[in-house]
Amino acid sequence: MKKHYEHDSKSLRNKIIGLGQNSVRKTYFREYQENLSKLERFNALLSKVHDSIFIIDHESFNIVEAYVTDEELFRLGEIGLVNKYFPDLFVYKDRLSLEGFLSRATTEDTFNIITQVSSKFNRIQNYVEINIDVSEFSDEKFAVAIIRNVNDRVQTAKQLELNEGNLKAIIEYTTDLIWSIDTNYRIITFNNNFKRTFEALMQIEVKKGTVLYSEAKQVFDGWIYNRTEMVFKGSIVEDELAFPLGGELRYMEIKLYPIFSKDVIVGAAGFAKDISERKKYEAEIERHRNAMESAIDGMAILDPDSRYIYTNKSYAQIFGYEDQMELKGLNWRELYPQEEIGRLEISAIPTLHKKGYWSGETVGKLLNGKTFNQEISLNKLESGEIVCVVRNIDERKKFEKELEQAKELAERSDRLKTEFLAQMSHEIRTPINTMLSFLGLLREEFDDYDDENIQTGFKIIKNSGDRIIRTIDLLLNMSELQVGTFEYKPRAIDLCSDILEEMYLEYKLVAKDKGLELIMDTCCEEKCYIYADHYAVSKIFDNLYNNAIKYTETGSIKTKLRKDERRVYIDIIDTGIGISEEYLPKLFDPFTQEEQGYTRKFEGNGLGLALVKKYCELNGADIRVKSKKGAGATFTLIFKKYKKV
Numbered sequence: 001m002k003k004h005y006e007h008d009s010k011s012l013r014n015k016i017i018g019l020g021q022n023s024v025r026k027t028y029f030r031e032y033q034e035n036l037s038k039l040e041r042f043n044a045l046l047s048k049v050h051d052s053i054f055i056i057d058h059e060s061f062n063i064v065e066a067y068v069t070d071e072e073l074f075r076l077g078e079i080g081l082v083n084k085y086f087p088d089l090f091v092y093k094d095r096l097s098l099e100g101f102l103s104r105a106t107t108e109d110t111f112n113i114i115t116q117v118s119s120k121f122n123r124i125q126n127y128v129e130i131n132i133d134v135s136e137f138s139d140e141k142f143a144v145a146i147i148r149n150v151n152d153r154v155q156t157a158k159q160l161e162l163n164e165g166n167l168k169a170i171i172e173y174t175t176d177l178i179w180s181i182d183t184n185y186r187i188i189t190f191n192n193n194f195k196r197t198f199e200a201l202m203q204i205e206v207k208k209g210t211v212l213y214s215e216a217k218q219v220f221d222g223w224i225y226n227r228t229e230m231v232f233k234g235s236i237v238e239d240e241l242a243f244p245l246g247g248e249l250r251y252m253e254i255k256l257y258p259i260f261s262k263d264v265i266v267g268a269a270g271f272a273k274d275i276s277e278r279k280k281y282e283a284e285i286e287r288h289r290n291a292m293e294s295a296i297d298g299m300a301i302l303d304p305d306s307r308y309i310y311t312n313k314s315y316a317q318i319f320g321y322e323d324q325m326e327l328k329g330l331n332w333r334e335l336y337p338q339e340e341i342g343r344l345e346i347s348a349i350p351t352l353h354k355k356g357y358w359s360g361e362t363v364g365k366l367l368n369g370k371t372f373n374q375e376i377s378l379n380k381l382e383s384g385e386i387v388c389v390v391r392n393i394d395e396r397k398k399f400e401k402e403l404e405q406a407k408e409l410a411e412r413s414d415r416l417k418t419e420f421l422a423q424m425s426h427e428i429r430t431p432i433n434t435m436l437s438f439l440g441l442l443r444e445e446f447d448d449y450d451d452e453n454i455q456t457g458f459k460i461i462k463n464s465g466d467r468i469i470r471t472i473d474l475l476l477n478m479s480e481l482q483v484g485t486f487e488y489k490p491r492a493i494d495l496c497s498d499i500l501e502e503m504y505l506e507y508k509l510v511a512k513d514k515g516l517e518l519i520m521d522t523c524c525e526e527k528c529y530i531y532a533d534h535y536a537v538s539k540i541f542d543n544l545y546n547n548a549i550k551y552t553e554t555g556s557i558k559t560k561l562r563k564d565e566r567r568v569y570i571d572i573i574d575t576g577i578g579i580s581e582e583y584l585p586k587l588f589d590p591f592t593q594e595e596q597g598y599t600r601k602f603e604g605n606g607l608g609l610a611l612v613k614k615y616c617e618l619n620g621a622d623i624r625v626k627s628k629k630g631a632g633a634t635f636t637l638i639f640k641k642y643k644k645v
Contacts, residue, residue, distance in 0.1 A: 056086045056143040058134065061102050064142065070149050073128065074121045086145065091116045091125070098130075102143055105134045114150060127154040177252075177272035180259060183232060185212045188267060201245055231256045231268045240275070251279045297391050304384035306331050318374070318392050320367035332388070337365050348378065356380045361393070373397045417479065432465050439465070474607040477539065478590065481614045488533050488618060492644045495528045495568060499537055500559060507545045507557075514549060517556040528561065528568055531642040532619040540615045543608040544572050544635055552576030555632075563641065570637045579627040587625060588613040 052073060055065035066081040068074060074081060074089065086102075087095040094115040101111040111132040116125045129150045134143050171178050171191045177198075179190040187210045195206045204210070212224060227237045237256040242249055252272045259267040292299045298315030302308055308327045316324035319335050333341050340363050352358040359377040366372060373396075377389040439461055446454055480486040493499065504520050511518040530537075548557045555575030562569045579587065583594045590610040616623045620640060627633035 050148075052147040054081075054086065054145040054147065056102065056132075056145060058102070058105075058141040058143055061086050061099065061143075073117060073126055073147070073149055086143075088118065089121055090118055090128075090130075092118075098132075101132065105132070105143065109134055114154065126151040175274065177274075178270070179212075180267055180269045181212050181228070182267045183265070185228070186210065187212055194272075197245075201243065227254075227256055228268055231258050232265055234258055234265065241272075249276075250274065251276045297389050300327070300388045300390070302332060302386040302388060304386075306333070306386075308332070309385070315388075315390060318372075318390055319364060335365055337363060337371060340364075352378050352380055352386070364390070364392075414479075414482070432468055435461075435465060474611060477611055478607055478614075481611070481618070486536075486618075488536070490531055490533050490619070492529050492642060493532055493534055493537060495530055495537075495561070495570070495639070496522055497527075498534065499541055500561070500570075502538075503541045503545055504559075507549065511549055511557060514552075515554065516549060516552055519556055519558040521558060522561040527644070528563060529642040529644045530568060530619075530639040532621070532639065533615075536615040536618055540612050540621075540637065541572075543612050544637075547608055548572060548574040548576065548633075548635075552632075566641055568639045568641055570639075572635045572637075573632065574634075575632045578629045578631045578633055579625070580629045584625060584627070 050069055052069050053065075053067040054063055056062070057064050063081050063084050063086050068081070081089075087098040090098065094113060097113060098111075101109070105111065112130065114127060114129050116127055119125055127150050129148045131146045131148075132143055134141060136142070174191065175193060177191070177194040179194045180188045182188055187206065187208055189208075190206065198206050223241060227239060230237050236258070237254075239254055241252045241254055243252075244250070251274070253275045254270065254272045257269045257271075258265045259269055292312045295312060295314055298312065298318040300308055300311040300315045308330050311324045311327045313324055316322070316327055319327070321327060327335075336344070344362060348358045348360065348362075357377070357379045359375075361373065361375055363371050364374045373393045375391045375393050379387045381387065477486075500520065500522055504518065508518050545557065552574045553576070557575075558571075558573045560571040560573065562571075580594065586592050588609050589606075591606040593606045613623060616637070622638040624636045624638070625633065626636075
């Protein structure tokens, strides 16, 4: 390093020579020679010193001599340091301290300070350490200042202080528990989380000096003692600990390390992490894994490269493998026929990547090369992995095929039944109609005979024929509805003029012959339109009036019409035998009657009300019943109102 003298040794030599000229004594000359020799040795010594040395006048505090080894400290150029006021070299906050020491210092005093160079002498303002001693030379008092550049040391100390603060903050605010103890189990250091947790756990105040083992003995049953003793013997311990806290079981992952001082173990450091949530997640994952392993369906997870990374036992078994590990690493294409691979790559895979899921049916390939039908569902995860669920549907396909065959057989049977009924209807209806026609002619021939038995016989024959024809009509109507051959032709119908008035005319005489009164309370001054099939609606009322007259011995059958903004209501109220509450749920079932067997009082086949229900459903109408045994019945029909344009 370049060294330069701001005031060299010649100045001091001249002073000493001056002293010699004022003295005539030879002793002074010898003193000069000795001092000069010492000065040369001093200069040689200074050339080897790394610190800067200043000689300061004790009274003026000005620099008398300056020896600067580090040119980075004071950048003065040609100005020089001699005769400069020494305290001015440094920052203002430390000048008073320097001035105070220099003004009162004796030869026995020393002064030490770390300060910064003033910006007037160096923009960098390096840190320096100053050591000042006071000495006398030729009856003159001088202060000698040794200045050392400590900028690196101060910066390092500041960085260490900053790091220490950061480390302390990390320790204090980390979610982990951190502590240390000596070999007597006394707590030396700890962070806030350790304090909170152990105070809640042991119900004592945790502070420096607390004996950890004695306080925790009852809680941990020697766990801390046993593990810490292992650490005191030089081991590093990592373990998990479960303990109750706050009404639930908590889990801690604990690590213990020995603390050394000069190769001697003087304590132990502990670090603990609360892993309770992780344990919950692990337990949840284990439950899901167990569920997947016990699932009947095959479940698998594939990586983004379409290779299996997990399959459950069912998945392996579905494809004919005994060990699920045999599938790990395989590409899914190895488990499908070539034609299915092409179909899946065209339809399933693009949809999966676009929508994130796909499901459908395909054909898989067994380990032995045979194929099977499968139902498959694919879901793409955010990670790019694919969850695959597979089910063998060979049995279902077989059942569906058998069901289809059974359906075709049933439909063929229905067609045969319909054809049979239609044929039988023709074969029965034609001769019956012929018989009834000739019966009418015979009855006209016997009108002049006043024989009650003959007239009763004609009436019985007529009623029996009508009964057969009605039964055939009911069977044919039900068959049409069940097979689906009924031709539904909806149109606008005026309930009053198109239906109710015709029913009144048709059943008025029938009711009168039985001694019943047929009452129409319809207020049909305005048109009351519905949109329905005329034949079906006629059959609804035909069956209801027929039943009302059949099951009513005395009294009346009353029809009442009412309406609101959206619907039309028709009540048919009779005073007949009524219906029991037990039979009401079966009222509209085909071929059922409340009284069964040959001893039943009333004729019928149980199809009338079943047809009524079917025709109501066909026309979007509803039917409701209120009745009690022996108290008559009320049938209410509800149609949607129709506004004819």
